[in-house]
Amino acid sequence: MIVLSAFRYRIYPKLEQEERLNRSLLSLCHLYNDLKAEEMRRYREERKSTPLTRFRRLALDARKQNDELETIYSQVVQNVGDRIDGAFKNFFEGRARFPKWKKPHRHNSLTYPQSGFKLNPTKGLLLSGLGYVRIFVHRPLLGRVRRLTIKREVGEWYAVFITERDASNKSPLEDIPIEKVRGADIGLDKFVTLDDATSTEYPEFLRTYEGKLRHIQHHFNHKVKSSKRRHELGRWLAMLHMHVKRQREDFQNKLVHQVFTANDVLVLEKLNVSGMLRNHTLARAISDASWSRFARRAVLKAESLGKHTVFVDPWGTTQFCRNCLQWVPKDLSDREHSCSNCGEMIPRDVNSALLIKRLGILRSPPSDGGSSLAEQGPLPSLREMVGPSVEAGSRRS
Ligand SMILES: [Zn+2]
Known part of the structure; x- marks a missing residue:
């Protein structure tokens, strides 16, 4: 390829x-x-x-x-x-x-x-x-x-x-040992949590900058067109945008590089737009935006290194037990996953990452060995694994 x-x-x-x-x-x-x-x-x-x-x-x-x-x-x-x-x-x-x-x-x-x-x-x-x-x-x-x-x-x-x-010398998915596969969970406080329980925070300075950008953008939008002040703000805004973009790229590049140095497959949730609209908070919006950028970067990096990115359906990945697939409802403030059925007790992010990995391994590899978004068929989903009985009551938070 x-x-x-x-x-x-x-x-x-x-x-x-x-x-x-x-x-x-x-x-x-x-x-x-x-x-x-x-x-x-x-x-x-x-x-x-x-x-x-x-x-x-x-x-x-x-x-x-x-x-x-x-x-x-x-x-x-x-x-x-x-x-x-x-x-x-x-x-x-x-x-x-x-x-x-x-x-x-x-x-x-x-x-x-x-x-x-x-x-x-x-x-x-x-x-x-x-x-x-x-x-x-x-x-x-x-x-x-x-x-x-x-x-x-x-x-x-x-x-x-x-x-x-x-880059056609990449190994087919089915030949990759399971320990070289990493599931990754999106988070609000932790940027990403992997199924091996390691996590990376979203840098505080980026959060600050992104908030500041929004603030200045708001001012800029309300200045009189072609006024001197607007022009000055526009220049400032452009410089700040460039700065933030570079810092973000640097952070994400290092992260993706680190993951693919140690592993061959990264399993990610595919964010859906309707889900993003439901959770309409500023923090959530910023997090979703940077997550999609991260996912894009992971795909590119994987391609250039001959590795794989696999996407799965995010439905239910916070609400089910990674071990026995019991429905364990939580709201955003619950940081622990504790299953009444099998007794599993782990941080909720790790539980999600493990579920995501479990789904990713399920995915049947495409015949040509490619892993780009377009080549993937229907996403592996928990829906098929847990059956219809719980579907009505569960939701993703
Ligand atoms: Zn369980």
């Missing part, structure tokens, strides 16, 4: 390089809008949508007539045609809303689709039309590079390489 991974490095363009990049982004932004206008005109007048090849040709024609575009590597200009084509395809096929007009301050990236760049260990990153740019390669670049995107993020610059790797 071929997996695509992104490798992101900070780059430090010189002042004149940065000015060039800023100018390039601006003219590519205008080009994007011109191409969008062309598609809309064509659709209105000729009732035809514009094919990708025409978008690309239009982009290259525009390059010949525009001094600024002419200084940009031709494939980068042509890639704007691909972007607008993709945006309309996503719209027509129901995956996205109608493409927006790009605003210059929102147009923050340009892409070298195949060539026009070279990574040199001593001189830096060579970008066609720009020269060598200093780059900080903090981790090795693995795999075959497919494309490069240069990004501007709140005044900082990044190079994102998309590479292709063969």
Whole structure:
């Protein structure tokens, strides 16, 4: 199986390089809008949508007539045609809303689709039309590079390489010993509890930051549009968002890495939206949001390491005994699971993690050995194991 991974490095363009990049982004932004206008005109007048090849040709024609575009590597200009084509395809096929007009301050990236760049260990990153740019390669670049995107993020610059790797050497699920399988429970106070009774707290500083973000966002939303104060707050907000995003990524990356270093399979609950709406508290919302990000990260990490992520139905995983499957109702304040049927007494989070693991092991492996979300059939669920008698009274808290 071929997996695509992104490798992101900070780059430090010189002042004149940065000015060039800023100018390039601006003219590519205008080009994007011109191409969008062309598609809309064509659709209105000729009732035809514009094919990708025409978008690309239009982009290259525009390059010949525009001094600024002419200084940009031709494939980068042509890639704007691909972007607008993709945006309309996503719209027509129901995956996205109608493409927006790009605003210059929102147009923050340009892409070298195949060539026009070279990574040199001593001189830096060579970008066609720009020269060598200093780059900080903090981790090795693995795999075959497919494309490069240069990004501007709140005044900082990044190079994102998309590479292709063969990860088909992962072992099939049924060959993995049970001690290499970990069940993980979501928690409000503990971020994650594993079935081996180890747990990790959600960092307090992230909680604080996320609360603060909401607070500033609220202020920002109530300021007069295009006022100076709003502009200042917007900048501040963007910086804070970036900071929190990085801290969170760092925390989650380390956690996922730790889990997959020691284990081969991670079993997680698949959160359902209806359940999230029922538990409508701020703490719950933040926890659910960071949990879905964590789950996504786990899937990506597992793929790149040749390991597995398995999802199960969260129904009942807090309410049943992991040992005898007796219904042991609890509310949120009950921290212990104590079963009147078999006498099992363990922390509730560990009981849930063990149940989740038990469900995960049940799952029959897909025939091709893949473990991505799309490839999984119906999720293993406690419903089938406990029968209908208890269903009416039980609920997930
Ligand atoms: Zn029991």
